[in-house]
Amino acid sequence: MAYYPRTMSNFRLALAQLDPTVGDLAGNAQLIKSAAQRAQEQDCDLLALPEMMLTGYPIEDLSLRPSFRDAVLVALEKLAADLANEGISDLPVIVGYLDHSHNAAAVLHQGKVVTKYFKHHLPNYGVFDEYRYFTPGTNPCVIRVKNIDVAIAICEDIWQEGGPVSKIKEIGVGLMVVINGSPYEQAKTDTRLSLVQTRAKQINAPVAYLNLVGGQDELVFDGSSIVVSKDGDLISRSKAFETDLLITDLHLEPQSAKSPDLIISTEVVSHNGQNRIESKLEPLAEIWNALTLGLEGYVRKNKMKSVLLGLSGGIDSAVVAALAVDALGKEHVYAVAMPSTYSSDHSLTDAKDLADRTGLNFRTEPIAAMVQSYLQQLNFKGLAEENLQARVRGTLLMGISNAEGHLVLATGNKSELSVGYSTIYGDAVGGFAPIKDVPKTLVWELAKYRNQLAKSRGEIEPIPSSSIEKEPSAELRPNQKDTDTLPDYHLLDQILEAYVENDQTKLTSFEENLTRKIFKMVDQAEYKRRQYPPGTKITQRSFGRDRRLPITNKWQE
Numbered sequence: 001m002a003y004y005p006r007t008m009s010n011f012r013l014a015l016a017q018l019d020p021t022v023g024d025l026a027g028n029a030q031l032i033k034s035a036a037q038r039a040q041e042q043d044c045d046l047l048a049l050p051e052m053m054l055t056g057y058p059i060e061d062l063s064l065r066p067s068f069r070d071a072v073l074v075a076l077e078k079l080a081a082d083l084a085n086e087g088i089s090d091l092p093v094i095v096g097y098l099d100h101s102h103n104a105a106a107v108l109h110q111g112k113v114v115t116k117y118f119k120h121h122l123p124n125y126g127v128f129d130e131y132r133y134f135t136p137g138t139n140p141c142v143i144r145v146k147n148i149d150v151a152i153a154i155c156e157d158i159w160q161e162g163g164p165v166s167k168i169k170e171i172g173v174g175l176m177v178v179i180n181g182s183p184y185e186q187a188k189t190d191t192r193l194s195l196v197q198t199r200a201k202q203i204n205a206p207v208a209y210l211n212l213v214g215g216q217d218e219l220v221f222d223g224s225s226i227v228v229s230k231d232g233d234l235i236s237r238s239k240a241f242e243t244d245l246l247i248t249d250l251h252l253e254p255q256s257a258k259s260p261d262l263i264i265s266t267e268v269v270s271h272n273g274q275n276r277i278e279s280k281l282e283p284l285a286e287i288w289n290a291l292t293l294g295l296e297g298y299v300r301k302n303k304m305k306s307v308l309l310g311l312s313g314g315i316d317s318a319v320v321a322a323l324a325v326d327a328l329g330k331e332h333v334y335a336v337a338m339p340s341t342y343s344s345d346h347s348l349t350d351a352k353d354l355a356d357r358t359g360l361n362f363r364t365e366p367i368a369a370m371v372q373s374y375l376q377q378l379n380f381k382g383l384a385e386e387n388l389q390a391r392v393r394g395t396l397l398m399g400i401s402n403a404e405g406h407l408v409l410a411t412g413n414k415s416e417l418s419v420g421y422s423t424i425y426g427d428a429v430g431g432f433a434p435i436k437d438v439p440k441t442l443v444w445e446l447a448k449y450r451n452q453l454a455k456s457r458g459e460i461e462p463i464p465s466s467s468i469e470k471e472p473s474a475e476l477r478p479n480q481k482d483t484d485t486l487p488d489y490h491l492l493d494q495i496l497e498a499y500v501e502n503d504q505t506k507l508t509s510f511e512e513n514l515t516r517k518i519f520k521m522v523d524q525a526e527y528k529r530r531q532y533p534p535g536t537k538i539t540q541r542s543f544g545r546d547r548r549l550p551i552t553n554k555w556q557e
């Protein structure tokens with residue numbers, strides 16, 4: 001974290017980077033009131049809350065329910081009154097909420113909702129499921145605070161050329177505040193910063209970009225709120241993947257916008273402040289924090305108390321276990337080793353080693369006798385016998401879940417999910433899949449990162465080196481290796497990145513028969529992916545939300 005030197009300023013902006021829960025109107029309102037109290041105590045001139053803060057985000061089909069829509073509007077009016085009743089009258093508060101089917105921002109002041117700004121409907125591509133209609137040239141909302149004209153924008157307003165930003169440029173303002181609910185994706189923080197810098201230069205005014213933080217179903221919001229100067233210089237940046245109140249002192253020239261929507265005050269007050277710039281996380285640290293926060297949010301917001309996973313000694317379950325311990329604490333993580341006839345000695349040893357390193361709850365439940373009782377009646381051979389072992393493990397995990405109340409975590413990675421290298425009702429069982437959107441090669445990188453982090457802190461490395469170094473195997477038949485069925489993961493992930501992430505079908509760098517085989521495996525595995533548990537999205541093209549193929553589909557590349 002770095003600080004700017006103390007300088008005199010005439011405007012103190014507070015950005016409250018918070019973690020709401022979808023549908024918890026009362027709880028989200030309490031978060032807003034707490035942030036407002038802190039902002040007022042620090043003599044802030046304006047407080048902004050994220051996009052859809054009052055409702056949580058995304059709300060999906062809740063936006064279609066009249067009862068929910070009505071409740072949001074009542075909650076907004078109550079919030080304004082509550083702020084005044086708690087002595088927070090003079091501080092103007094920008095809050096994101098749902099107004100009928102509109103993504104909206106309201107300004108609360110002196111106990112009332114004093115102005116509103118609407119976007120047309122919610123986005124439909126990638127993340128959100130609702131219809132979005134964008135009208136170029138939509139007029140922005142401008143309020144005058146402490147003699148400074150502040151433009152309010154919502155999320156995609158700044159992504160659209162010819163939209164509200166062009167109007168703001170014509171009007172001329174002293175500051176633009178953009179409230180967002182922007183989910184994390186790899187490298188997205190750099191993309192956002194570049195965009196905000198461009199917009200600041202276009203309107204010749206500083207831009208404040210405020211984002212949500214926290215996990216919501218398959219999404220995770222990273223926060224990483226920023227303020228840049230009119231020249232595009234970074235003035236302040238909040239923490240990543242943590243709630244934060246980012247206070248920024250700005251020296252702004254009084255502006256005279258054409259007919260501001262609201263004049264709150266014209267008094268000018270000087271501040272002697274110091275702005276902070278939190279350090280940007282390294283790529284692997286970003287991903288680890290995203291996965292941890294996504295899992296923590298899913299468990300906490302769904303009021304689960306503990307999680308359960310099968311611990312095989314392999315790299316995938318080892319990384320999921322380490323993530324769970326980081327997210328929830330070792331006392332809330334339960335793991336079961338389920339050796340079969342074909343399990344190697346080191347599998348059980350490595351699983352026990354990880355349990356000892358992390359301190360999670362661990363037990364061993366052999367499955368050979370259970371599998372044999374099935375085989376005596378059914379006489380399965382080959383693939384049916386292999387999958388039977390996986391399904392016995394799945395049944396065992398779900399049974400323990402029912403008996404003890406744990407949430408089962410699926411441990412499959414994106415590479416396996418891409419090509420259908422999983423067993424429905426076997427290793428695919430569970431309520432959440434933390435590394436569902438993580439390619440296999442990245443799983444290895446994350447394991448090494450987490451161990452290195454522990455080493456730098458003087459702590460025990462959580463993941464055994466043998467789990468990282470050994471050749472991957474499902475251990476469902478004698479001497480089985482993943483490479484019996486799949487190409488080496490480093491090669492496979494290159495092909496999958498081209499096909500799954502980038503929709504490339506002409507891959508001249510790879511052997512044609514191999515790419516055709518992989519394309520076919522990906523396309524035919526769609527029915528499996530539709531039945532897989534939700535999991536944290538970290539890439540631009542996660543399965544289920546961003547990339548869906550017809551299950552019944554005769555098209556072949």
